[in-house]
Every structure is written in C-alpha cells, then in structure tokens.
Amino acid sequence: MDEHKHRKRWKWKKKHSIIAGVVVVIILFRLLLPTFVLRYANRALANLDGYYGQVADIDIALYRGAYQLDRLYLNKVDSASGEQARFFAVQRVDLSIAWHSLFRGALVGAMTFDAPELIFTKEKAEIDAVAKDTNDFRQLLKNFMPLRVDRFEVHNGSIRYTDSTASPIVDISLEKAHIVAENLKNTNREGEKLPSTIRADAQAYGGTLALDMRLNALAEQATFDLTAEIEGANLPELNDFFIAYGRFDISKGTFGLYSEFAADSGRYKGYAKPIIKDLEVVGLEDRNDSFFQRAKEAVVDLVGSILENPEEEQVATRIPIEGSFGQTDVLVWEAIWQILKNAFIEALMPSIDHAIDINSPKEVEGRKGVFDAN
Template sequence: MKKKTAIILGVIVLLLIVFRLFLPKIVLHFVNKELAEMEEYTGEVEDIDIALIRGAYIIDGIHIFKRDTVDKDHTDSIPFFTCPEVDLSVQWKALFQGKIVGELIVNQPKLNFVQSKNEDREVKQDTSDLKGLIRDLMPLAINRFEINQGEIHYIDNMASPKVDVFIKQLNILAEQLTNEPVVGDSLPSTLTANGIAYGGSFNLDVKLNALADHPTFDMNAEIEKVDLVGLNDFLRAYGNFDVKKGEFNLFTEFAAKEGSFKGYVKPLIKELDIVQWNKEEGNVFQILWETLVAGTAELFENQKEDQIGSKILIENTFENPEIHTGQAIVLILKNAFIQALKPSIEQSINISNMEEKEGEKGFFKSLFDGEN
C-alpha cells in the first residue's frame, strides 16, 4: 500500500510539473487565439510568464492592430496598441477584505489613434472587441488598474504635413473599482493621471461610481504650458498656419449622474506669435490667411495678460449634449476687453449642483459677472 501510495503521489507530482511546464504555452495559445478572433482588431503576444504563487500571469510583448490599417506582414502598419509587459493578478489586499478581484498593471504601453479613411464606424462598436478581450484575459472583476510611463499618439499620415500629436510619460491609477457606494460617499472609486506634452503637463483627477448603470463621476483636468511651436505640424495641417511662439493651456470640469452631465472647457493661449509674410511659401493667399489669423488673434487678445481665451459650457444628456456657443463668444470678448479669464480650475462643477441649469446668460451679465 505504501509503495502504491508513493507511486500515485509521484505520478501526481510529475503531472503537476509537466502541467506547470506547459501552462505558459497553453495560456499563450489561448491569448493569441482570442486576439486572432476579434472582429475589428487583430494581434499577437510574444510570450507568457506564469507566477502561480502570486496568482498572476504576465504578458510579454503584446501587439494589437486595427484590421482596416494592417497589411499582411505588419511591416508598414502602425499598431493600435503595443506594450512590453502586462501583469494580470489577484489583488491580495482585497482578498484579505473578503473580495476576490483582480489587478491589472500595464508598463510602458503605447496607444496610437490613427486617422482612418473609414470614418463611419461608431466608436462604441469599434471598442467592443477590446472590452471583450479584457474580460477574457482577466475573468476576475478588475479592482485596481495601473499604467506606468505610457504614451498616447494621434497620427494622421493623410494630412500635409503628416501629424503625430502625443502625450508621453503618462501614469494612470484607478482604485476601488468594484466598491459599492456607502452612505455619505456616492463616488467610492478614484482615477488619477498625469503626463507630459511638448514641455507642458497634464493632470486628471476623477471620483466615480464604476458600478453605476449610467456614468456617475466628478472630474477635473488641466493641461498647462504646452509649447505651441512643437505643434506646428498639426497647426499647418488643420489650420494652415504656424507659430513662432505660444503657450496652450486648458482647464475643464465635468460631473455626471443618471444619464445627464454638466461641465465646461476653458482653453487659454498665452504669448501667441503667428508666423507672417513667409516669403519661402511664395503664396499670396497663404500670406493673406496668416495675416488674417494673426490680426484676429491680436484683436481678441487681452493685452495686459497677453492671453486669448474663452469658456465653453456643455450640459444636458449624453444623447443630446447642449453647447452654449453664445456664452462662449461673450466670454471671448470679456477676456479680451474687460477681465482676463483665470488660468485655473474653478471648482464650480460637482455632482451635487448639477441640477442648477446654467443656460445662456444674458449678454451684459456674462460680461460683467465676477466668475470665470
């Protein structure tokens, strides 16, 4: 009996060893199969590492392509997503609190949004494959999500000149995504992000209820001190002008609940100097256009602060957003001739004051109120 028991245990141990040796290849086959079967995307993974003690597996070298931009051997294709390492694991901290949830850590990812000829596809349809892929790769509900040193690019190779606008050194941390709201705290989850773009900085702070049926969140974000000279390819391609100097800033707040939202976007440009009379272009219409753009910018510039800006209020429902363009025009005039808009987040929008309808203010009220 002892001999038989020893043999049985030996066989079990041997099978476990063999299973452990082949497990990475099994998981690799499964992941590559899931990537190959997506409708709008395709991709591949180079390798899989298994960490059984930690309850995790690590994807090494993942590449995802949009099918409408991919060639047969991927040589001329721009990948939609690449990442050297994705770590999917059980979150042990939450396990000690009685919850079986997952943690996702993505190191040095690069996300490319490439302008495509196919403009009629809805974003919701285009991203459904990726949501399904994440669910397949991580069967547990994700409670913590982290991105380290990522990049996001917008690329348009059909423009002239070609455009590549980016945010780099992007760090994102989302926590408590599976928490139910408690009394006094309707937004139990958090998301923070920061990054670098053209010498400027990006910061985002969100409190949300990730389990709500409708988007429910308080958000504020700011982009500060972006050097517009670095964006000259973008300005030439879409605005047909370029700049010698300029600093772009943007401040925004939004709140949402029960299918409705409210917020504003406040863009400000400081020390703008537009290129004019460029003889190398040799195009009289180009020269006239740049002169017109420069003259308009000078007209609506606050001379004291050397600043052009406005504030665009957006509210209503996600299906029927309402943009208050009249107020935005009035605030351009206010910034130029009366009082410069404040280069900061106003802390005026939150989930508790969403019911207060802002609407279009009267002309003089918008000009002379003390806000903004």
C-alpha cells in the same frame, strides 16, 4: 517478521512513489502551462472579428495568482483590403488577484500595463468607431482576466492620433502617462456616491496633463465628477497639425486647457477653458512663404492680437457645455462673451474654477441651450 518489514517497506515506497509522481505531474503541468495558455491566447487574438494580434510570451506566477503577457499587440484589420493598422501594443500586462480586496472578502483582479500605446487613426477615429474600439478592447481584457477588475495601473503609457492622409502627416500624442484606477468594483467605501477614483498625469509637448476623477463605475448611467488640465504645451511643436488642418503655423505660444465636468442621472454639466499665452503667428521662419500665405497668417495674428488681454498676454475663453446624453448644448454666446471679457475687461484665470460638482447636473433639467451641437 521479515514479511511484515517487507510489506511496510513496500507501502512506504508506494506512498513516496505516488507523492513523487504527483510532484512530477505538477512540475510538468507548471512547465507546459505557459505553452498551452500562449497557444490559447494567440488563437483568440488571431480570430478576433476586425482585429489581429499576438503575444510573444506568457509567464505564470502561481504563488501569487498571476500571469503576465509579454509584448502583446493588436491591430485593426480592414475588412475589404485585409490591411492592418496599429491599434494597441504593450510591453507587459500583469494580471493578478487583488489580495488587498481578497482580505476584505472580495475576489477581484488587478491589472498593470507597462509601456502601453493606444493609436487612433483618422479613418478609424469617428466617434462611433472609437466607441466600438473601446467596447471591443474592454471585452478582450475580460477574456484574459476572468475576475472582475477592481484596480488597474498604467506605467509610461502613450495615446496617439495619426492622419497619414494629411500634408504634412499629423502625429500627435500624450506621452509618459501614468494612470491609476482604484475601487472599480466598490470593494471598499460602500455607501459613497462616488466610491471609485481615476488619477492620471502625462507629458504634452513640453507641458503637463493632470486628471482627477471620482466616479461610480457600477452605475447604469455615467456618474462622475472630473477635473482635468493641460498646462504649458508648446504650440510650435504642433505646427504639423496647424499646417495640415489650418494652413498656417505658429511662431510662438503656449497652450493651456482647464476643464470640469460632472454627470448624474443621464445629465451632465461642465466647461472647457482654453488659454493661449504669448501667441505669435508671424515669425522669421515665414519670410520665404508666399504672399497669400503671409497675408493669411498676418490676419490670424491680428485677430489674436485684438482678442489678447494686454496685461496677461493671453487669448482665452470659457465654453460652458451641458445637456443630457444624446443631446449636447454648447453655450456659444457665453463662450463669445468670455473671449471679449478676457480681452477687454478681466483676464480669465489659468486654473480650475472649482465651480462644478456632482450636484451641478441637476441644474440642467428643463433648461434649453443656446446651440445644439448635434
């Protein structure tokens, strides 16, 4: 009897020792996992072709299937000199399973960026370079998020363009951006032509930017319907840009831009409608400028006054843009006509026209543009 109790007690101890051992292993694994993942991430970021980056810390939340990258940065590396230029930095990236999609039977991921900053510099901002940077950045995110991303959100983001070779140095940006992209892998609203959405807003020099886009993120060719507008941007705050590239500054004025674009089956159609209100180029701050500088700014001011609608006090045009990917037609004469129409006939409305939808690209087929931008 005593031997039977002894065996029973021994089995009980053995069973609980195994359970305790497993628990200890799990705890150790949980404690060491962030260190292993951090080392892996930093090795991957340090060995990227053309880039160098690091992550300060990694937190793992197994209970919700997520992990966070803290204080991540990624710099572009010049292949000749080895010098680094800032490209991307973010305070925190949260990568997790999208539970709302999982309940519908789709195993996809969600990403949230806190205070990200994306920087384009002049020597790196050619169209081909931007496209390469974008593709490389997408591949980097895929490396960190093994699941297909169905949703991402950006809080307090910024996008900057800098040119340190200009005089004065140009540094322009969109700030406090909030971006939400949903249903990128079409986990719901199946059967719709444009099932995915991207919405964004940001601050732009005292004004605001708003973007609303419906798209098919899974389509082989770009398929989307987009509206975007900038309102109330204060032009004098952009004087470093005007001085560097136009050799004049602006005393007063606000800028707005209203645009619609749609793309389908390799073709696209849309317009951009820039509107400048209350424009004054010559001001009291120019009294110490040279004679030639004041004369140049006076000419710019005169042209602005001639083309300004007297009632609305605005210079505006509407630039139609259409074509197929690889060939763009900018309808220049239509844009010139719209400038004259705004100045002398009827002021253009500072708003979206609601003239473009997903069916508009069909009108482009077989049409020859006035001016080939390529």
